[in-house]
Amino acid sequence: MTTAGPSSPAELVGSHSGFRIAHFELARPSTVDETLALMREGATVMGGGLDLVDRMKAGLSPRCIASLSRVEALKAVSFDGQTLRIGAGATHRCVSSDTQVNAVFPDLARIWSGIGNVRIRARGTVGGNLMAAMPAYEAATILAACGAEAVFGDVDGGARPVPAGKAVDTSGLLLHVAIAEPGKIRLSIYRSLRDYALVVRGDFADGRVIVALGGLGRNPLVAVGDKAEIPALSGSHADYLSAVLPRLLERMRRG
Template identity: 30%
Template sequence: MHGTNTHILFHEFDYLEPASVEEAIGLLTHYGPEARVLAGGTDLIVQMKMERLAPRYLVSIGRVPGMEGIAVQDGNTHIGARTSIRTLRNDPWIRSRYPVLAEACASFSTTQVQVRGTLGGNLGNASPASDTAPALIAYGAEAIIRGPEGTRRVPVEEFFVGPGRSVMEPGELLVAVELPPPRPGTGGAFLKVGRVAADLAKVNAAVVVIREGDRIADARLVFGAVAPTPLRTRKAEAVLVGQQFSEEVVTEAAQVASEEVSPIDDVRSTAWYRRELTRVLAYDGLYRTWERASQPAEQFPTASVASPPAVSLSRPLRHIRADQEVEVHLTVNGEQRRVWVAPNELLLNVLRERLHLTGTKYGCGIGECSACTVHVDGRLALSCLVLAVAVDGSEIVTVEGLASRDGELHPLQEAFIRYAAFQCGYCTAGMLMTAKSLLEEIPHPTEEDVRDYLKGNLCRCTGYAAIVRAVMGVGGEK
């Protein structure tokens, strides 16, 4: 028996890559509780590294077609379970029609985890502190679950059973979430208090009201991290519904909500403080929501929906046994590379130890420092949480690929030198790769944009000011 070591995955498993939803369900049914679904990996791989989970079979749905994207079907907004948190945060349709969900996604963890983490993963791990769940419950969303017996729809409010437990049975797969169209007069807000920007919530709150003149026609107040599951405070809602909006009503509803929750003491907060936060977030959320509910409905775009990307899997079911090695083909910094790997080998180890690209650094190993950030197929990835087999065929860019072939440094590298934006340099590769992605997504960021985008990249030396100045020096408004 070995102690916890987050450097590598000791745990061995078979890696399976189904080519369709049906095939994924067949595998999950066959292997039952011994199998886990791998999507973004930002939670599952961490749990495995921490030796809290030890599945014998990983069913990777990363390339299963039809599980990603946003579409409108019969007036409802249909979100594939593999749609990333970052996509939901940025999508114009979600931002205008379901701003509470977009705000929840914006508050979610680090940029790297937003890019790789999926909506299905955030619901599927059934954390009481899920950020997306309160927003989905407040909008009356349904989870669409497929299994060997067919498809069933479950209100997200009923999806959670307890900490880490949902209504999902072995063999079932969460394939999508569907939101009904918002009623006229709907306003909403998402509020969250955590220890630091990228942390799980001490308390989060999704507040949605439907306003008819000065009257509250309907209200939903949903809180996370204050009960074994995300909690809708129905008694507080009853205080509001049918009433004129007033200081007295809001104060009473907030007080009732704080009495309705059942928080615990843990490493993030005390039960007492969580109860207080529930009251404050309910109060603030109701005021913010009421203001928004009075804004005209024309703000909604008429039709702007992200199409699911054309992902296709040309190969049949792939099954790599735990004791087997396979050859993966990677394009790393423009060069074709082939490496033999076992299913439990991580991209970080392949880059550093097989390909000797040691610019990418190993820090925490569990997705908390971002020192290991690289680009995979043009998107940020924490290489300490990515299985090498799962990125077979992908294009990888590391810090060694930033400078041009003739040695000319990238403008960000030049700026980091000019602004003295590093001391020991351990975080620098991750900072540079993240900043490059930032400037691709937001070519002229504000300082707030830079600080938010880099919030997951930890630096023990510089105090961040010089790093922010360097990035602003390249892309920021002059």
């Protein structure tokens, strides 16, 4: 683990707008344990850095940032025959191109390839997208429709799974997301309503249907049922969405 002091030019890498960022210490842990130790001391973790840098330009002033770029364990993608695990540090491009993801859950690989633009897919990470709490981001909605869990490491040891759609504001270090029996899930997405909501539907082999709506708040709205259902809606577009979504979800079911 190396640490750059406040005078390091690395702190100001980027465009001239970067000079608005207050000085900070940059730590580069190489393991999860080292990262958790830094978090116990108050460090802010950084994945791809896209959102954190924007928040720092807007005034956020962390004393120390722990870059996750060298923590290889957080980038791993694995499948044990039952559960697909995608590391929080895996980039969007990694998810969409990974051979295991394409083999066991091709719907997820295809849908993930549509996240963001080329720059975001190359640098942005699963964990960063999931934890940013930006309504327009897609990871939480997609993963919620898969019934995925987000697994966090606590700073005092141990791991805690929470529903991926409720990962925002969970304390600890996001380690990975876990999707059980991905081969038994048919996943579909409808992005053309993005001015109103992102719609993702998961059809499971056991007859369950999970519908997740993103873009309406910090967390996706999730409904679970044995047929196409929609969560309770509120807000200025509630009437429109309530009228449109049942037909759309049925069309998504028929494929």
